[in-house]
Amino acid sequence: MNTYTDSPKLVINKLILKGHEKDYVVSFSLGINIIYGDSDSGKSSILNLIDYLLGAKKIYMYEEIEKHGKYALLEVELNDKTYTIKRDIFKPEDFIEVFSTGIENIDDLFPALYGPNYQKEGPAGYFSDFLLSALNIPLVKIKESPTKADSDLTRLSFRDIFKYCYLDQDDVGSRNILDSNNPVVFTKNKEVFKFIYNLLDSQITDLQGQISEKTSEKNKLVERYNVIASFFRDTQIDSLDLLIEELTLGREELELIEKELGSITQRMRSDNSYFEELRKLIVHLENENTKYKTNKSLKLEQMEQHIRLKKDYKQDIEKLSSSLAVIKKLPAKPEEVDCPVCNSRIEYANLALNFESNPADTVKAEVKSLKNRLKEIDTLIEEERNNIIQLESEEQRLVENLEKAREMLDINTGNFVAPFITQRDEFVAEKARVLERINKIEQLIKMRKQLNEMISKSEILQNQLSVLLQKLELLKASAPSIDEVLTNLADYLNDFLINIPIKNPHGISINTKSFLPVVRERNYGDLTSGGLRTLVSVGYYFSLLQYSLINSTNYPSFMMIDTIGKYLGKTKRDSDLEANNKEDALEGLDDPTKYINLYKYIAKISESMLKKQKNHQIIIVDNDLPEDAKGELMIRQYVVRHFNSGGTDGASIGFIDNA
Structure with missing residues (x-):
């Protein structure tokens, strides 16, 4: 369980796309997870599916998914508690189903239904609020115009925070990272940044409000549990252990009936x-x-x-x-x-x-x-x-x-044989009665498990309250300053860029107004080399993750990067093709060793954090891997999927591999 010095933890265990003919599965682990291969093989669609199952408005899917897919499942751990998220890929406005268990056991529980956005509330509430609550991130409102005293307040959603966790292929190396060209959106993003790193002036007040809400929620849950438990006692519904025992006996009886039916069938002669x-x-x-x-x-x-x-x-x-x-x-x-x-x-x-x-x-x-x-x-x-x-x-x-x-x-x-038909019919009727009893027992077991889930949720709420109270005391005693946070982030970014290395790694900081990187005293958007912006954007996002692993933040210790090698020279074979940009050539970014060093540095930091039990997850999509590092990355089992059009070298032809 996380302590007040930990940040929230989001870990993806498994993604399943349910199809008409088969399931398409990708499993993930802690630390680094790499997906690479040919273009149009569905690599980015895997990240898009994860993003969609974590609340994105829609999914950008290539035509094979549109043809073969039906709905998707995502098994996640939110602060060490396992959930399965289910969502129809063709109906983004439908309720999102959440099961408080892993994918293998979703048939044992009833799902909670959440509204996909704040315009549509589900029976269990809003999906964003569920994610924030499960991660023990306070539900707050932030100012739309922070410089105005009478500014309207807008709800902070999980999607606002997730922007700092997902660097998609359009944003890698982009001048307009984090919508910096859109003043309204970027203003909100900057307030979200302050919230993530506990820099909002109202954060202590918001935290106190969250503690009050969680206390009330816990009390209501306990009261509801007592009412339902009392009903179960009054109606003499057996305990979960007794129900499971009855289910076992029922299945054994069903097995005996099946054997008798088989025996009769063997002895029957033809009419x-x-x-x-x-x-x-x-x-x-x-x-x-x-x-x-x-x-x-x-x-x-x-x-x-x-x-x-x-x-x-x-x-x-x-x-x-x-x-x-x-x-x-x-x-x-x-x-x-x-x-x-x-x-x-x-x-x-x-x-x-x-x-x-x-x-x-x-x-x-x-x-x-x-x-x-x-x-x-x-x-x-x-x-x-x-x-x-x-x-x-x-x-x-x-x-x-x-x-x-x-x-x-x-x-x-x-x-x-006619004489056996009556006997066989009796067994068939008995089989139907046993099956009906088994179905009823299974429903009662689901109800009992749902009641037990209320106890589990109550315990989670109590643990969350303890963490929030400790965090509140920490904030009251020594709330971090903006200068302190930005200096630490700049130090991480500086270390990253030196290890690549880039040319002239000086004047590296985080802008105090935009909270975006500065390199050689130049703001990120003013950097002219696409390759340099790629390295800086990746390094910046990685710095956000690093800080969260060592300090108490509202960042969920999770990162996805799509096409991490964009604009970078990858291998000696294709370096001439990659070096057609004069600025990139001047930066020396056609040098494959920089691309190798990028992977090595991320792997070094990730492994170091895991050894310190600072759990996190990084999912990287790329078109290829550096030849000199590919073997090592494979040996360390970082590669979770490899696609190529021929399906050679142990690779699949694509995410949809029956196309």
Whole structure:
């Protein structure tokens, strides 16, 4: 259990995408987890699925997931307590299901239903509030305009904090990291940063309010538990141990009945007319099953065609939109114009030939038409998906009927004897009664476990209260200063950049207004080299994680980075391709050793923290690994998945590996 000197702990154990034909599983462990391989193999989709299951508004999925997937499961540990999160990947507005157990045992518990955002509250509340509460992060409101005394307050969500944990492929090396180009969003992000590192002026007051709320929640939970426990006693529902014992006896009795039925079947001889009727029924059911399989296959093929057509429509819209942008930039017929792409001079007469025949209104109309077709194709895709689900349901019903018919037929002996039919029917009726009793016992066990879960939640709340009280005393005694936090973060970043190393690693700090990195006395957004910004952005996020492992923060000790090697020279073989940016070349970022040192440094710090029992998790996606470090990374079991189009060297062809 975390103490007041610890930060919250979020650990991903397993991700499962449930498909029509199979499950697609990725398991993770503490420390570093690397996923690498060819483009368009589903690497980023794994991070997108994790992000979605942790409350993102939508999921950006490649077409194979859209074709094969149904819903996703995420097994997580939140402050050492295991939960399973279940979410439909096609219906982001539906309630999110949370089970207080691992994936293997979700059928033993009823799920809590949470609203996916603050506009839709579920029966159990909001999903963001659940995550924050489970991580023992106070539920607070922060000022929209912190410089104004009468500023409106806005709710701080888990998604606000998670921005500092997930560096996606669009933000790695981006000038506008953390929405720094959007004043409204960036202002809120800076307040979130202060909250994460206990720098808000109102933090002590907020913490006191959280303690009061958790105390009230715990008291209500205990009161509710007492009421339900009293009801169980009054209705004489057995204890969990007795119910489990009854369930065991029921299953043993069911096994004996199955053996007797098997024995009778072995001894039965044929009643030819009855046998022929059963045979005809089985043949009919098999034919029907084949038809459903064929129809499902056709529907899957049609859906795949629609998905491809949808992709084509999107590409056409993008091309036409680009044409509109160029038409808009055309001047009023000078002799020569500047190319909007490469800045070279172009004769207007030649250029106009390509665009005057396609006036803007015509292009806009075509874009509008394509968008309408896109909506129609989305509707068709949804209809096909629903048809497939319906066909699967009918197919399952047929399979069950087929199994029942085959059981009665006994293909091995193929014979039934009339005197045994009555005896067999009695056993079948007894089997039905035992199954009904087993189902009732299983439901009662779920109810008992749900009651026990209330006790467990009460204990968690008590532990959380203890941690919050200790944290409150710590904040009252010695709340950290902004200068102290920023200096420590700058020291971590400085150490990171020196170990890469970058050229001229001086003037490294954290800006006191934006809380973003400064290198060589230049603000992060002013750095001209994409490769340098990549290293600085990765180092900055890694510094945020490092600080949380040593100090008490509201940062969940978890980090995901997508395409960590963006803009960096990776191997001697492809360094010429990577060095086409003059600024990167001047920085020497085409040198593969920097890329190797990046992995080695992260591994060194991570292993050091784990030895000190500072648990954390880092999930990294990349297109390739440095050759000189690949073997060591494999030996240390950092690589959790490897994809390549040929499926060679122990790799899968992709996340969806039956495509």
